[in-house]
Amino acid sequence: MNLFDIxxxxxxxxxxxxxxxxxxxxxxxxxxxxxxxxxxxxxxxxSFALTGVGHGTDKAxxxxxxxxxxxxxxxxxxxxxARERGMEFTIDTVDLKDAHPNTVLMELKGESKxxxxxxxxxxxxxxxxxxxxxxxxxxxxxxxxxxxHNLDKAGHAAQVTKMLxxxxxxxxxxxxxxxxxxGFAIMVVETDEPIPVExxxxxxxxxxxxxxxxxxxx
Amino acid sequence: MAYKSVKELLERSRETGKEVWQxxxxxxxxxxxxxxxxxxxxxxxxxxxxKASSDSYDPSLKSSSGLSGGDSQKIxxxxxxxxxxxxxxxxxxxxxxxxxxxxxxxxxVAAPTAGSCGVIPAVLIPYVRKHNTDEDKIIKGLFxxxxxxQIIAERAFIAGALGGCQAEIGSxxxxxxxxxxxxxxxxxxxxxxxxxxxxxSLLGLVCDPVAGLVEVPCVKRNVIGAVNAITSADMALAGxxxxxxxxxxxxxxxxxxxxxxxxxxxxxxxGLAATPTGxxxxxxxxxxx
Numbered sequence: 001m002n003l004f005d006i007x008x009x010x011x012x013x014x015x016x017x018x019x020x021x022x023x024x025x026x027x028x029x030x031x032x033x034x035x036x037x038x039x040x041x042x043x044x045x046x047s048f049a050l051t052g053v054g055h056g057t058d059k060a061x062x063x064x065x066x067x068x069x070x071x072x073x074x075x076x077x078x079x080x081x082a083r084e085r086g087m088e089f090t091i092d093t094v095d096l097k098d099a100h101p102n103t104v105l106m107e108l109k110g111e112s113k114x115x116x117x118x119x120x121x122x123x124x125x126x127x128x129x130x131x132x133x134x135x136x137x138x139x140x141x142x143x144x145x146x147x148x149h150n151l152d153k154a155g156h157a158a159q160v161t162k163m164l165x166x167x168x169x170x171x172x173x174x175x176x177x178x179x180x181x182x183g184f185a186i187m188v189v190e191t192d193e194p195i196p197v198e199x200x201x202x203x204x205x206x207x208x209x210x211x212x213x214x215x216x217x218x
Numbered sequence: 219m220a221y222k223s224v225k226e227l228l229e230r231s232r233e234t235g236k237e238v239w240q241x242x243x244x245x246x247x248x249x250x251x252x253x254x255x256x257x258x259x260x261x262x263x264x265x266x267x268x269k270a271s272s273d274s275y276d277p278s279l280k281s282s283s284g285l286s287g288g289d290s291q292k293i294x295x296x297x298x299x300x301x302x303x304x305x306x307x308x309x310x311x312x313x314x315x316x317x318x319x320x321x322x323x324x325x326x327v328a329a330p331t332a333g334s335c336g337v338i339p340a341v342l343i344p345y346v347r348k349h350n351t352d353e354d355k356i357i358k359g360l361f362x363x364x365x366x367x368q369i370i371a372e373r374a375f376i377a378g379a380l381g382g383c384q385a386e387i388g389s390x391x392x393x394x395x396x397x398x399x400x401x402x403x404x405x406x407x408x409x410x411x412x413x414x415x416x417x418x419s420l421l422g423l424v425c426d427p428v429a430g431l432v433e434v435p436c437v438k439r440n441v442i443g444a445v446n447a448i449t450s451a452d453m454a455l456a457g458x459x460x461x462x463x464x465x466x467x468x469x470x471x472x473x474x475x476x477x478x479x480x481x482x483x484x485x486x487x488x489g490l491a492a493t494p495t496g497x498x499x500x501x502x503x504x505x506x507x
Contacts, residue, residue: 001220001368001371001372002249002250003245003246003249003364003365004246004260004264004364006330006364006367006368006371006376006393007261007329007338007360007364007367009327010267010325010326010327010328011325011326011327011328011332012324012325012326013319013320013322013323013324013325013326013332013335013432014281014320014323014332014333014431014433015332015333015432016328016331016332017379019332020328020332044506047430050430050505051429051430051503052505052506053283053503053505053506054281054283054429054431055431056282056323059323071325073324076323091506092507093507123377123379124331124377
C-alpha cells in the first residue's frame with residue numbers, strides 16, 4: 001500500500017468507503033457523461049441504501065457529480081449547491097442482483113448526452129465502475145482510462161491499439177464487453193501514460209466507433 | 219515497494235546508518251517516482267491538514283445521526299481535574315474531537331483510516347504543544363509512523379471490514395507508539411517494541427459499529443488507541459522489551475482477524491451493534507426510501 005494511503009488521504013469524513021469512495025464515484029461518472037450534469041436519478045443498493053444517510057453517501061455522490069474532490073469542505077452542503085446550480089436530482093433505493101453491498105446506480109443527463117452508470121465502493125476510497133449503459137465494464141479509474149463504445153465488429157480493438165502504439169502509450173490492461181454478438185460493445189483500455197486529446201478525436205471519427213470517453217482523474 | 223517486515227527495516231537502518239524516517243521517505247520517493255523533497259513536503263501537508271482539522275473543531279456540530287458531537291468540549295472544560303493528569307486530558311479531548319469532526323463530515327486525515335483518524339493527532343498535537351517540537355522533527359515522526367503502518371498493512375490489514383477494530387484502532391495505536399518513541403529520542407528497536415506492546419494490548423478488538431456508522435463506539439475507541447500508544451511508548455522507552463517480536467505480533471493480529479466471524483467485522487450484526495439499545499438506535503436512524 002502507498003505510504004500516503006496509510007498517512008492520508010485528507011478527506012471529508014466519516015467513511016473512506018461510504019463517503020470518499022462515493023465522491024469519487026460521482027466524479028468519475030461525471031467524466032463518463034462528459035458534460036455538466038443537468039439531472040441525476042440516484043439509486044442506492046445494499047449498505048449504501050441502509051447507512052447512506054448516516055454516512056453522507058447521498059451528499060457525497062451529488063458532490064462528486066459536481067466535480068468536487070474527496071477533501072472538499074462543501075460536500076456536506078452539496079444538496080443546496082446543486083439546487084443553486086440548477087442540477088436536479090432524486091435519490092431512492094434499489095435492490096440489484098449480484099451487486100457489491102456498496103453500490104449505486106445512476107441515470108445521468110446532461111445538455112446533449114445521457115448515460116447509465118453502476119458503480120461500487122470497494123473500501124479505502126477505491127471504486128469500481130461496474131457497468132455503463134447496462135454493459136459490464138469493471139474498471140477502477142486509477143489509471144488514465146479510455147472507454148470506447150463501438151459496434152461489435154472485427155478490427156475495432158486493432159484501431160484503438162494501433163492509435164495508442166503510434167502515440168507511444170503503453171497499455172496497462174484491455175478488456176472488451178458486449179451486449180450480444182454483432183450488437184453494441186464497450187472496450188475499456190487502461191494506460192500508463194495520459195492520452196492526448198487529438199488522438200481521442202481521431203479515434204472518434206473512425207467507422208463503427210460510436211463514442212469515445214476518456215477518464216483521467218488520477 | 220514497502221518493507222515487508224520490521225526486522226528488515228531495522229536491519230537496513232543498522233547496515234546503512236540511515237534513520238528509519240529517511241529509509242521510509244526514500245522508499246516512498248522511489249515508489250512514486252518523485253524527489254525525496256516532494257515526499258517530505260507531502261508529509262508536511264498531512265501534518266498541516268491534521269493541525270487545521272484540530273484547530274477548527276466546532277463543539278456545536280452534531281452528526282446527521284445525532285449520535286456524535288460536543289463531547290470533546292466536555293473534556294476540554296474538565297481537563298484540569300483529570301485523574302490521569304492534564305496532559306492525558308488533552309490527549310482524550312483531541313482523540314474525541316478529531317473523531318467527532320469525522321462523524322460530522324469535516325475534513326480529516328485518515329491515519330490509517332477515517333474511523334481511527336483521532337489516534338495519531340491525539341498523541342502528536344498535545345506532545346508538540348508541550349515540547350514545542352520543531353516542525354521537521356514532527357514530519358520525520360510521521361514518516362516513522364506511516365512506515366511501520368505500511369508494514370502492518372503489508373503483513374495484515376488496516377480495515378475493520380477485514381480484521382476488526384484491532385486492524386484500525388490497533389494499527390493506529392501501534393503507529394502512534396512507534397512515532398512517540400522516535401520523538402522522545404528512542405531507538406528503532408524501542409519503536410518496534412512500542413508497536414508490539416500497543417498492538418498486543420488491542421489484539422482481538424472487534425468492529426461492531428452501532429447502526430453501521432463510524433460513531434458508537436468508534437469515537438471513544440480513538441481515546442484508548444491514543445492512551446495505549448503513550449503507555450506503550452513509555453514502557454519501551456523505560457527499557458522493557460517485547461517478548462514476541464513486532465512482526466510476529468502483526469502476524470498474530472492477521473490470524474485473529476481472519477478467524478473473527480463476519481458479524482464482528484463492520485457488518486453491524488454483532489457486539490455492541492446487536493445489543494437491545496444498539497438495535498433500537500439503528501431502527502430509529504434516518505433512512506433512504
